Amino acid sequence: MDNSGLTNGSKHPKIAVLTSGGDAQGMNAVVRAVVRTAIHEGAVPYGVHEGWRGAVEGGDLIREMHWSDVSGILNLGGTTIGTARCAEFRERSGRRQAVKNLVQLGIDRIIAIGGDGTLTGADALRAEWPTLVDELLEAGEIDSETAATHHTAHLAGVVGSIDNDLVGSDMTVGADSALHRILEAIDAISSTAASHQRTFVMEVMGRNCGYLALMSAMAGGCDEVFIPEMPPDDGWQDALCQKVRAGRAAGRRDSIIVVAEGAKDRHGQAIHATDIRDVLADTLGEDVRVTALGHVQRGGTPSAYDRWMSTLLGYSAALDVLRADETHESHILATKHNRVTAIPMMEAVANTRAIASHLADGNYERAVASRGASYSSMINSFATLSSPVHLPQTPSPALGRAPRVAILHAGGLAPGMNTAARAAVRLGEDRGFTMLGVEGGFPGLIEGNIRTLTWADVDDWAGSGGAELGTRRTAPSIDQYYTLSKVLETNEIDAVLILGGFAGYEAAWNIVKERGRYPAFNIPFICVPASIDNNLPGSELSIGADTALNNITEVLDRIKQSASASRRCFVAETMGRRCGYLALMGGISSGAEQVYLSETGITLEQLSEEAKRMVSSFQGGRNLYLVVRNEEASPYYTTDLMTKVFAAEGDGIFDVRPAILGHMQQGGNPSPFDRTLALQLTAAAIDELARQFSTGKVKSSYVGMEEGETRIYPITHMDEQIDMDTRLPYDPWWAQLTEVLYTVADPGYAKHLT
Numbered sequence: 001m002d003n004s005g006l007t008n009g010s011k012h013p014k015i016a017v018l019t020s021g022g023d024a025q026g027m028n029a030v031v032r033a034v035v036r037t038a039i040h041e042g043a044v045p046y047g048v049h050e051g052w053r054g055a056v057e058g059g060d061l062i063r064e065m066h067w068s069d070v071s072g073i074l075n076l077g078g079t080t081i082g083t084a085r086c087a088e089f090r091e092r093s094g095r096r097q098a099v100k101n102l103v104q105l106g107i108d109r110i111i112a113i114g115g116d117g118t119l120t121g122a123d124a125l126r127a128e129w130p131t132l133v134d135e136l137l138e139a140g141e142i143d144s145e146t147a148a149t150h151h152t153a154h155l156a157g158v159v160g161s162i163d164n165d166l167v168g169s170d171m172t173v174g175a176d177s178a179l180h181r182i183l184e185a186i187d188a189i190s191s192t193a194a195s196h197q198r199t200f201v202m203e204v205m206g207r208n209c210g211y212l213a214l215m216s217a218m219a220g221g222c223d224e225v226f227i228p229e230m231p232p233d234d235g236w237q238d239a240l241c242q243k244v245r246a247g248r249a250a251g252r253r254d255s256i257i258v259v260a261e262g263a264k265d266r267h268g269q270a271i272h273a274t275d276i277r278d279v280l281a282d283t284l285g286e287d288v289r290v291t292a293l294g295h296v297q298r299g300g301t302p303s304a305y306d307r308w309m310s311t312l313l314g315y316s317a318a319l320d321v322l323r324a325d326e327t328h329e330s331h332i333l334a335t336k337h338n339r340v341t342a343i344p345m346m347e348a349v350a351n352t353r354a355i356a357s358h359l360a361d362g363n364y365e366r367a368v369a370s371r372g373a374s375y376s377s378m379i380n381s382f383a384t385l386s387s388p389v390h391l392p393q394t395p396s397p398a399l400g401r402a403p404r405v406a407i408l409h410a411g412g413l414a415p416g417m418n419t420a421a422r423a424a425v426r427l428g429e430d431r432g433f434t435m436l437g438v439e440g441g442f443p444g445l446i447e448g449n450i451r452t453l454t455w456a457d458v459d460d461w462a463g464s465g466g467a468e469l470g471t472r473r474t475a476p477s478i479d480q481y482y483t484l485s486k487v488l489e490t491n492e493i494d495a496v497l498i499l500g501g502f503a504g505y506e507a508a509w510n511i512v513k514e515r516g517r518y519p520a521f522n523i524p525f526i527c528v529p530a531s532i533d534n535n536l537p538g539s540e541l542s543i544g545a546d547t548a549l550n551n552i553t554e555v556l557d558r559i560k561q562s563a564s565a566s567r568r569c570f571v572a573e574t575m576g577r578r579c580g581y582l583a584l585m586g587g588i589s590s591g592a593e594q595v596y597l598s599e600t601g602i603t604l605e606q607l608s609e610e611a612k613r614m615v616s617s618f619q620g621g622r623n624l625y626l627v628v629r630n631e632e633a634s635p636y637y638t639t640d641l642m643t644k645v646f647a648a649e650g651d652g653i654f655d656v657r658p659a660i661l662g663h664m665q666q667g668g669n670p671s672p673f674d675r676t677l678a679l680q681l682t683a684a685a686i687d688e689l690a691r692q693f694s695t696g697k698v699k700s701s702y703v704g705m706e707e708g709e710t711r712i713y714p715i716t717h718m719d720e721q722i723d724m725d726t727r728l729p730y731d732p733w734w735a736q737l738t739e740v741l742y743t744v745a746d747p748g749y750a751k752h753l754t
């Protein structure tokens with residue numbers, strides 16, 4: 001192994017990892033990745049148990065960790081190395097004791113996982129470390145060699161907080177899982193609420209940060225949300241009652257209001273769930289129930305995102321401190337656009353803490369601005385989506401009447417298609433468009449299966465899986481173009497919004513090419529990426545891929561559990577066609593030992609090496625070996641063949657079973673991420689249509705989310721971003737994660753490099 005990146009002269013530096021403050025789902029994934037990356041890099045990892053308390057007390061609370069100590073923890077909520085709050089560590093004397101315990105073990109690199117308190121403690125420790133080492137030397141509590149070798153410390157932080165409150169990071173560890181818990185509750189409650197025409201007020205966590213409340217209200221299709229950063233105007237009680245009444249009048253059967261625990265009014269007066277309940281019950285005479293989710297939000301298994309991203313964070317944090325030199329600053333490893341970025345620790349903590357002061361000072365605009373541009377646009381989109389107020393349909397200057405926009409799905413089913421269709425209807429109506437739903441994709445359009453969709457028609461589509469409008473993979477053939485053009489003309493369709501996959505994109509492009517022959521095609525065809533395969537151009541993620549990944553992760557957890565009583569290898573096959581996204585990310589999220597992707601193919605030599613690794617690991621005591629294979633990884637080495645090869649080589653030492661995950665990957669309600677992505681992408685598509693209707697310029701295009709922003713590309717340039725034959729986008733951002741998977745999954749990988 002190349003140890004050249006390691007510093008401080010030690011061949012095997014020691015690195016400690018701890019979790020402190022409140023626990024969050026995904027902390028275990030960070031710990032696992034730190035430990036295994038450290039081993040891979042030739043360092044020696046230590047676990048500091050019970051947070052900073054472990055550092056202060058020392059002894060058995062600081063223990064060396066081995067590869068297998070972090071086996072089987074990826075799917076566990078909480079933190080297996082324990083967390084605590086420690087008053088002594090807030091004092092210099094406590095930190096002095098911690099330095100003593102750590103340097104005596106030869107540790108001077110630390111990764112702290114926790115909230116802003118934990119990271120403030122980490123920074124104080126780093127700043128005081130050299131003087132504390134001098135003091136310890138002077139007092140004769142450590143020897144001069146120890147003092148000289150460990151005179152400075154390198155610290156990195158990973159934010160474990162379900163609140164998602166760190167300024168400078170898109171997400172914090174645990175926030176996505178907390179959203180999963182909240183959405184599970186909202187989905188469950190909305191079915192009972194609709195049956196009884198009831199109103200529910202749901203209280204979620206978030207003292208200074210309304211992220212969980214806003215995103216869950218948005219993704220859950222709720223009526224109203226109260227967050228600390230946007231206190232309602234005076235008279236909010238009447239406005240709320242009017243909104244709920246208007247929703248009922250528009251056909252809504254249930255009402256759900258989400259309130260963050262830190263919500264306040266403009267005078268700093270707390271707004272509790274019970275206050276809202278009382279207002280609604282008194283004014284509307286409704287049966288209103290309060291549900292406070294409390295610690296449920298912190299619990300349960302981490303979501304797929306909180307596994308793969310936390311793995312990447314732990315991996316990056318370990319490399320950050322192991323490659324640190326004397327000029328190294330303490331960093332927080334934060335997430336930015338699906339990647340990891342290192343930001344200065346104290347600056348990030350100070351900016352985060354400043355939000356509490358902005359709120360206390362009534363400077364709400366600043367508080368919202370600190371959360372980033374997408375936060376305020378989410379606030380605006382929520383207001384539009386949740387308000388059952390119809391604008392009169394406005395004629396477009398170019399058309400002389402209200403534009404008529406047809407929504408259709410194309411390609412395989414993607415969870416989140418309904419969410420996107422609902423958003424399109426409501427955002428489109430808000431722009432004064434007439435929204436039409438096409439049943440059954442392009443074949444349905446050709447048959448004229450078109451109906452008007454209004455606000456209430458899509459009310460319960462926010463969180464439902466499947467596709468109410470139906471989807472088809474079939475694109476119109478050239479000899480159907482005449483009929484298609486007639487349908488567009490007869491129904492006065494001014495734009496087609498295609499919420500779907502590659503089949504829809506390709507169909508749109510082919511139709512656009514025939515504009516010269518069919519004037520009816522001279523309208524915008526706008527594509528929004530919805531495909532579990534995640535292989536669409538111009539978007540890092542497409543709607544449905546996160547849900548599919550969560551489905552895969554859940555099933556692989558069960559498969560792994562089923563093998564715990566035997567000695568078994570599973571060859572699991574995921575969907576994705578030729579795109580390896582689901583297989584790779586499913587492999588990282590479930591702790592697979594190996595992943596085979598079509599991008600890299602499969603060779604006989606690889607299978608032979610794999611079989612040897614399997615035999616030696618089962619002989620070494622392992623009872624499970626998980627191989628994940630993308631469905632089109634190889635036309636020759638099929639899942640069945642691989643199963644047989646491994647079984648033959650295993651020669652009875654272990655069983656081998658295939659597990660074709662199949663269509664369960666497309667099922668289920670969309671994940672919170674897919675719902676919010678659907679809203680953002682659809683909003684961008686509707687904005688684009690509004691622009692085109694107002695200028696009269698027609699451009700067919702596709703929208704996507706890249707580097708945290710929505711982008712629009714002309715459909716005619718699609719082949720610049722994707723190989724039209726293999727249907728694989730060029731240079732996918734996730735391909736580099738293969739290295740991370742091997743680093744944390746395969747001890748042999750470490751050995752083979754040393």
Ligand code: ATP
Binds near residue numbers: 021022115118
């Ligand atoms: P959460 O967001 O869940 O509250 P947190 O990390 O902010 O997590 P805290 O209780 O604030 O939780 O901090 C955890 C621990 O970090 C404290 O018990 C203490 O040991 C240490 N700590 C917090 N603030 C400081 C500080 N200012 N100086 C030194 N150590 C601190």
